[in-house]
Amino acid sequence: MAGKNDLKMILASEGVKYLESASEKVPWSAIDGKTICLFFSASWCKPCRAFTPDLVTLYNFVKDKGENLEVILVSNDRDETSYREHLKTMPWLAIPFNLNRYKRLVRLFNIDHIPALISPSSEGNSVDNDVVGMVEDYGADAFPFTTKRIRELKAMDERKQRGGVIEDLLAHSGRDYVISKDGRKILVSDLKGKTIGLYFGAHWCPPARNFTRQLNEAYTELVTILNQPFEVIFVSTDRDQEEFISNLSNMPWKAIPYEDKTRKDLKRIFNIKGIPTLILIGPDGKIIGSNGRAIISMYGAMAFPFTETRIAEIEDALREEGERLPSKVQDPKHIHELKLDMAKGYICDACRKQGRFWTFSCTVCDYDLHPTCVEETF
Numbered sequence: 001m002a003g004k005n006d007l008k009m010i011l012a013s014e015g016v017k018y019l020e021s022a023s024e025k026v027p028w029s030a031i032d033g034k035t036i037c038l039f040f041s042a043s044w045c046k047p048c049r050a051f052t053p054d055l056v057t058l059y060n061f062v063k064d065k066g067e068n069l070e071v072i073l074v075s076n077d078r079d080e081t082s083y084r085e086h087l088k089t090m091p092w093l094a095i096p097f098n099l100n101r102y103k104r105l106v107r108l109f110n111i112d113h114i115p116a117l118i119s120p121s122s123e124g125n126s127v128d129n130d131v132v133g134m135v136e137d138y139g140a141d142a143f144p145f146t147t148k149r150i151r152e153l154k155a156m157d158e159r160k161q162r163g164g165v166i167e168d169l170l171a172h173s174g175r176d177y178v179i180s181k182d183g184r185k186i187l188v189s190d191l192k193g194k195t196i197g198l199y200f201g202a203h204w205c206p207p208a209r210n211f212t213r214q215l216n217e218a219y220t221e222l223v224t225i226l227n228q229p230f231e232v233i234f235v236s237t238d239r240d241q242e243e244f245i246s247n248l249s250n251m252p253w254k255a256i257p258y259e260d261k262t263r264k265d266l267k268r269i270f271n272i273k274g275i276p277t278l279i280l281i282g283p284d285g286k287i288i289g290s291n292g293r294a295i296i297s298m299y300g301a302m303a304f305p306f307t308e309t310r311i312a313e314i315e316d317a318l319r320e321e322g323e324r325l326p327s328k329v330q331d332p333k334h335i336h337e338l339k340l341d342m343a344k345g346y347i348c349d350a351c352r353k354q355g356r357f358w359t360f361s362c363t364v365c366d367y368d369l370h371p372t373c374v375e376e377t378f
């Protein structure tokens with residue numbers, strides 16, 4: 001990997017005599033003393049088009065802060081015309097268009113995919129090839145892209161993940177509230193001392209829609225009826241603001257505003273790989289577990305406050321109940337023998353009411369009885 005002092009030399013030996021912006025030629029002296037990033041990109045490349053606005057935001061933010069950053073486009077566009085159009089979308093500089101030179105630079109800097117953003121001036125080479133991911137993950141905070149900076153950011157993530165201070169996790173210097181569906185702002189500090197579920201979901205995802213209903217049931221029972229110290233914060237992965245608003249309109253709990261970067265931060269901090277996911281956080285701000293979805297869909301409101309102790313209590317009680325029941329019964333209401341079984345949910349064929357967990361179930365047809373609705377004395 002080439003170092004800071006080599007960059008100009010390398011480009012000079014590649015025949016680059018000057019740089020250019022969208023509107024004019026720019027002399028080499030324009031980048032003296034600056035942190036330089038080479039940006040390998042092409043307008044035909046969809047990930048490049050998706051990444052460029054992130055980089056523009058970072059570039060403007062960092063420049064406004066008075067940092068000496070310069071980005072130099074190394075274009076892989078099809079021709080000079082598309083290169084010119086491409087450069088117009090960027091506030092930074094470029095190396096004059098030359099595809100043969102592009103190929104040589106790609107080899108020289110070990111670029112195996114675009115977009116690639118490398119900062120040959122970064123101390124330590126380990127992050128040099130990963131700056132795109134760093135910018136995608138951390139936005140403007142990624143600057144100046146050094147190994148030291150990535151270590152700091154990761155340490156910050158880990159500290160937030162370990163938890164303890166709910167404001168660190170859910171708020172930042174520009175926002176100290178979460179929102180409700182009617183547009184109310186609720187201070188994050190008011191959530192202190194509550195058990196919190198961070199709900200990662202989206203309306204386009206059928207399992208998430210299904211889980212929203214289950215969570216809604218548990219939430220209503222816990223918060224509206226029993227007045228328990230529980231709150232859910234929706235972290236949307238809806239496709240756009242409109243979908244988010246319509247999704248939130250079915251939720252009685254709170255949400256991180258759609259446009260806020262915390263949504264992305266929370267996904268990264270808790271390493272969210274799929275939705276729906278419910279991360280449970282205790283009243284002390286520390287994580288209880290990431291299996292909230294399974295707990296809620298299995299036990300609903302009775303699992304509150306979702307601690308290991310509470311779950312063990314429920315499971316022990318269920319086991320004891322099961323041990324008291326016979327493994328088979330013959331009930332006069334049904335022709336076949338019924339076997340003791342465990343089900344997440346069923347409708348009892350005697351009383352027509354919902355049942356959960358233990359059931360006497362027919363193995364031949366779809367027939368269930370509450371243990372209490374079995375008439376046969378065992």
Ligand SMILES: [Zn+2]
Nearest residue numbers: 348351370373
């Ligand atoms: Zn029944």
Ligand SMILES: [Zn+2]
Nearest residue numbers: 336362364365
């Ligand atoms: Zn049957």
